[in-house]
Amino acid sequence: xxxxxxxxxxxxxxxxxxxxxxxxxxxxxxxxxxxxxxxxxxxxxxxxxxxxxxxxxxxxxxxxxxxxxxxxxxxxxxxxxxxxxxxxxxxxxxxxxxxxxxxxxxxxxxxxxxxxxxxxxxxxxxxxxxxxxxxxxxxxxxxxxxxxxxxxxxxxxxxxxxxxxxxxxxxxxxxxxxxxxxxxxxxxxxxxxxxxxxxxxxxxxxxxxxxxxxxxxxxxxxxxxxxxxxxxxxxxxxxxxxxxxxxxxxxxxxxxxxxxxxxxxxxxxxxxxxxxxxxxxxxxxxxxxxxxxxxxxxxxxxxxxxxxxxxxxxxxxxxxxxxxxxxxxxxxxxxxxxxxxxxxxxxxxxxxxxxxxxxxxxxxxxxxxxxxxxxxxxxxxxxxxxxxxxxxxxxxxxxxxxxxxxxxxxxxxxxxxxxxxxxxxxxxxxxxxxxxxxxxxxxxxxxxxxxxxxxxxxxxxxxxxxxxxxxxxxxxxxxxxxxxxxxxxxxxxxxxxxxxxxxxxxxxxxxxxxxxxxxxxxxxxxxxxxxxxxxxxxxxxxxxxxxxxxxxxxxxxxxxxxxxxxxxxxxxxx
Numbered sequence: 001x002x003x004x005x006x007x008x009x010x011x012x013x014x015x016x017x018x019x020x021x022x023x024x025x026x027x028x029x030x031x032x033x034x035x036x037x038x039x040x041x042x043x044x045x046x047x048x049x050x051x052x053x054x055x056x057x058x059x060x061x062x063x064x065x066x067x068x069x070x071x072x073x074x075x076x077x078x079x080x081x082x083x084x085x086x087x088x089x090x091x092x093x094x095x096x097x098x099x100x101x102x103x104x105x106x107x108x109x110x111x112x113x114x115x116x117x118x119x120x121x122x123x124x125x126x127x128x129x130x131x132x133x134x135x136x137x138x139x140x141x142x143x144x145x146x147x148x149x150x151x152x153x154x155x156x157x158x159x160x161x162x163x164x165x166x167x168x169x170x171x172x173x174x175x176x177x178x179x180x181x182x183x184x185x186x187x188x189x190x191x192x193x194x195x196x197x198x199x200x201x202x203x204x205x206x207x208x209x210x211x212x213x214x215x216x217x218x219x220x221x222x223x224x225x226x227x228x229x230x231x232x233x234x235x236x237x238x239x240x241x242x243x244x245x246x247x248x249x250x251x252x253x254x255x256x257x258x259x260x261x262x263x264x265x266x267x268x269x270x271x272x273x274x275x276x277x278x279x280x281x282x283x284x285x286x287x288x289x290x291x292x293x294x295x296x297x298x299x300x301x302x303x304x305x306x307x308x309x310x311x312x313x314x315x316x317x318x319x320x321x322x323x324x325x326x327x328x329x330x331x332x333x334x335x336x337x338x339x340x341x342x343x344x345x346x347x348x349x350x351x352x353x354x355x356x357x358x359x360x361x362x363x364x365x366x367x368x369x370x371x372x373x374x375x376x377x378x379x380x381x382x383x384x385x386x387x388x389x390x391x392x393x394x395x396x397x398x399x400x401x402x403x404x405x406x407x408x409x410x411x412x413x414x415x416x417x418x419x420x421x422x423x424x425x426x427x428x429x430x431x432x433x434x435x436x437x438x439x440x441x442x443x444x445x446x447x448x449x450x451x452x453x454x455x456x457x458x459x460x461x462x463x464x465x466x467x468x469x470x471x472x473x474x475x476x477x478x479x480x481x482x483x484x485x486x487x488x489x490x491x492x493x494x495x496x497x498x499x500x501x502x503x504x505x506x507x508x509x510x511x512x513x514x515x516x517x518x519x520x521x522x523x524x525x526x527x528x529x530x531x532x533x534x535x536x537x538x539x540x541x542x543x544x545x546x547x548x549x550x551x552x553x554x555x556x557x558x559x560x561x562x563x564x565x566x567x568x569x570x571x572x573x574x
Contacts (some may be wrong), residue, residue, distance in 0.1 A: 099131070119131050235299060325397050329398055331396060456472065461515045526546070547562075550566075
C-alpha cells in the first residue's frame with residue numbers, strides 16, 4: 001500500500017514538472033528575444049512622422065557585439081544593409097510616396113525592433129485624414145549618402161555617438177551654412193561664435209522646424225535660465241508671452257546689441273504702428289527712438305510694460321517736477337500720478353504734448369465738463385476763457401493757492417488789469433477791493449452781465465428803477481435802501497427822514513448806483529465818484545463834503561445841495 005502511494009505521487013510530480021516546462025520555456029525564449037530586440041536602439045527618426053524629403057536618415061546603436069550589420073526593410077521589402085561600426089549604424093533610406101512601414105533588424109541574427117511608420121509626401125501625394133491626425137511632421141537635415149561619410153562630422157574613436165570633431169568641422173563652412181557664419185555679424189550669438197550649433201539644432205532631424213531641439217522661449221531658457229523667472233510679470237510683451245524671442249532677436253547674430261533685428265524704435269515699429277513720432281511736438285525718448293526708456297521690452301508689473309507706474313515713470317527723467325508738485329493744492333491728475341490725462345507720452349501737435357490744442361478743449365472737454373462752457377458760451381466771456389487760455393490764471397499742476405491759481409486774490413487779476421491796480425489805490429476802497437476779492441462781484445470765467453458781473457447791474461448811468469437791475473448790489477446791501485421813501489435807519493443819506501437814495505433812483509430818469517458811486521475806490525468818502533460822464537465828449541465833476549450829521553454835494557446835474565439827518569433842510573432852500 002505504501003509502495004503504491006509513492007509510485008502515484010511520483011507520477012503526479014513528474015506530470016506537474018512537465019506542465020511547468022511547457023509553460024515556462026516559451027517565457028524564457030520570449031525573454032531572450034526581448035533582450036535581443038533591445039540590443040538595437042533607434043535614435044533617428046521617430047515613428048508616426050510625415051517627411052517632405054524623399055530620403056531619411058536611419059541612425060541607431062547596437063549593444064550586441066555579435067551584430068555586424070543591420071537589415072532595413074520597407075513594407076517587408078529589403079531596401080538597405082548598414083554596417084555596424086563601433087556599436088553604431090547609419091543608413092540613408094530612399095522612401096516611396098505614401099506610407100512606409102520600416103522594419104530594422106540584425107543581418108546575421110533574426111532580431112529587430114518595432115516597425116517605424118513614415119509617410120513621405122511628395123508633390124502629388126495627399127495626406128489621408130487619419131495620417132494627418134495621428135502623424136507629426138518631421139523636419140530632416142541634409143543627409144549624407146553613405147554611412148562612411150558620417151565621420152565628416154563625428155569622431156568614432158570612442159563609442160560615443162555625440163562626440164564631434166571639435167575645431168575640425170563647422171556648420172557654417174563654405175560648403176554648408178555660410179550665410180550664418182560668425183563672420184557675418186558684428187554681434188554674434190554665443191553658440192554660433194563657438195560653432196555649437198547643436199546647442200539649438202539637432203543635426204539629423206526633429207519634429208520642430210529648422211531641426212530645433214525645442215521651440216519658442218523654452219529653447220532660449222535652456223541657456224538663459226535666469227530669464228524665465230524674470231519674465232514672469234503681470235504684463236508681458238506679446239512676443240515674450242508667445243515664446244517668440246526671435247521676433248526681436250536674431251538667433252545667430254546681428255549688427256545690433258543683444259542680436260536685435262533692428263535698433264530702437266525701428267524694432268518696435270516692426271509690430272507697432274510707426275506713427276508715434278509724427279506729431280509736431282515729440283517726447284524726448286520717442287524723438288531719440290529709445291522706447292526702452294519707458295517700456296521694458298520683456299515684461300513689467302505695470303501696464304504697457306512700463307518701467308514705473310504713473311508719475312513715477314515721468315519722474316525718472318523729470319526729477320525737477322517732483323518737488324515742484326508737492327504743493328498744498330495739487331491738480332487731481334497730478335495727485336493721482338495720471339500725467340497721461342493731459343499729456344500724450346509719444347507726440348502731439350500741441351505744445352507740451354497736450355492731448356488737446358488749447359486749455360478750453362483740454363480742461364472743459366476732458367474733465368471739467370460744462371464749466372468752461374459757462375464762461376465761454378455767455379454774453380460776456382472773460383478773454384482768457386474765450387481764448388482757451390486756462391493756464392493764464394491756473395497752474396496745471398499745482399500751487400499753494402486754492403484752485404491752483406498763480407497768485408492770490410486781486411494780485412492775479414492785476415497781472416492783466418494793471419490800470420485797475422492803480423485805481424484801487426484811492427483813499428476809500430470798496431469792501432471787496434480791500435479784501436482783494438474781485439470774484440465777490442465778477443465771475444472769473446464769464447457771465448451774461450456787463451463787466452462779467454455775477455448778477456444783474458445796469459450798464460447805463462440813467463435807467464428807470466427795477467429791483468432786478470441791482471441784484472449785484474443787493475447781494476450785500478438791503479433792497480429797502482431804495483424801496484422806502486422815508487427812513488431813519490436804513491441809510492445816512494437822508495434829509496431828516498427823507499431817503500435821498502430813493503429820491504435819486506426812483507425818478508423817470510433814474511440814476512444807477514454808479515452814477516454817484518465808484519465801484520472800486522474813490523478819494524471821496526462814501527465812494528463818491530470824482531466825475532460822471534454825461535456823454536462820450538463831456539463829464540461833469542462831483543464834489544462831496546461830509547458833515548457830522550449830513551453833507552453837501554456840488555455837482556453839474558443840479559445846483560449845490562446840502563442835507564442833514566437831524567435838522568432837515570427845507571427843500572425850498574435846494
